[in-house]
Amino acid sequence: xxxxxxxxxxxxxxxxxxxxxxxxxxxxxxxxxxxxxxxxxxxxxxxxxxxxxxxxxxxxxxxxxxxxxxxxxxxxxxxxxxxxxxxxxxxxxxxxxxxxxxxxxxxxxxxxxxxxxxxxxxxxxxxxxxxxxxxxxxxxxxxxxxxxxxxxxxxxxxxxxxxxxxxxxxxxxxxxxxxxxxxxxxxxxxxxxxxxxxxxxxxxxxxxxxxxxxxxxxxxxxxxxxxxxxxxxxxxxxxxxxxxxxxxxxxxxxxxxxxxxxxxxxxxxxxxxxxxxxxxxxxxxxxxxxxxxxxxx
Numbered sequence: 001x002x003x004x005x006x007x008x009x010x011x012x013x014x015x016x017x018x019x020x021x022x023x024x025x026x027x028x029x030x031x032x033x034x035x036x037x038x039x040x041x042x043x044x045x046x047x048x049x050x051x052x053x054x055x056x057x058x059x060x061x062x063x064x065x066x067x068x069x070x071x072x073x074x075x076x077x078x079x080x081x082x083x084x085x086x087x088x089x090x091x092x093x094x095x096x097x098x099x100x101x102x103x104x105x106x107x108x109x110x111x112x113x114x115x116x117x118x119x120x121x122x123x124x125x126x127x128x129x130x131x132x133x134x135x136x137x138x139x140x141x142x143x144x145x146x147x148x149x150x151x152x153x154x155x156x157x158x159x160x161x162x163x164x165x166x167x168x169x170x171x172x173x174x175x176x177x178x179x180x181x182x183x184x185x186x187x188x189x190x191x192x193x194x195x196x197x198x199x200x201x202x203x204x205x206x207x208x209x210x211x212x213x214x215x216x217x218x219x220x221x222x223x224x225x226x227x228x229x230x231x232x233x234x235x236x237x238x239x240x241x242x243x244x245x246x247x248x249x250x251x252x253x254x255x256x257x258x259x260x261x262x263x264x265x266x267x268x269x270x271x272x273x274x275x276x277x278x279x280x281x282x283x284x285x286x287x288x289x290x291x292x293x294x295x296x297x
Contacts, residue, residue, distance in 0.1 A: 078222070078225075
């Protein structure tokens with residue numbers, strides 16, 4: 001990543017901040033009973049330990065899923081996940097932010113299962129105004145089934161940063177100045193699901209789900225949202241007190257410092273296995289504009 005920022009994007013960012021920013025942030029530290037609704041799965045999703053733990057399970061009949069009660073328009077979202085252990089081939093655990101409709105925005109983590117002993121693939125994507133095709137994929141530098149690890153999305157008007165255990169792995173910058181839509185107007189809920197995708201998830205669908213291993217279970221804990229909650233057409237954040245960013249970790253204007261940039265470069269050098277920004281066969285007419293403007297990593 002090259003730390004290059006255009007003056008035009010800085011101006012548009014300043015204007016956006018003056019219009020929508022409030023830093024009376026809604027910070028919630030997770031109780032799944034209070035923060036989420038189980039939306040499908042017919043009993044396969046369970047909230048346990050007085051709201052401290054949530055589990056999703058998948059069998060041959062159905063998977064399961066949940067969504068946040070709140071919608072958010074910008075925020076720092078953390079969740080700890082422990083993924084399906086053993087032979088998880090064919091399964092996908094999805095954890096993402098999304099709005100609704102044909103021109104929806106979406107920020108994705110998807111964990112693609114694999115045969116025992118083979119690594120999970122962490123699949124990331126960003127949709128803006130209904131357009132995605134911005135996939136980057138990674139191996140992880142640990143076993144994500146052995147213990148809980150923290151997966152974070154920082155979403156502010158300037159950038160989206162994906163992080164794992166505090167290490168940034170991907171940054172998608174606001175490139176509206178060169179005509180690339182950016183998620184900034186549509187509030188999004190948090191969604192997660194565990195489902196069967198053996199038509200594509202593992203080796204392009206060559207490896208199928210082994211139902212003798214079912215039920216498959218993924219676990220969640222320690223949800224935290226330091227975010228602007230959207231309700232009844234307005235944000236919990238107002239434009240009255242921008243100076244209070246410091247009391248909320250400064251995520252609304254956060255960017256990667258030099259140390260974080262180096263850590264991200266390390267991940268991308270050693271663990272990235274697919275990057276749409278280098279896939280010239282996929283984009284024979286030219287790479288997407290954000291790829292050549294040094295505005296995405």
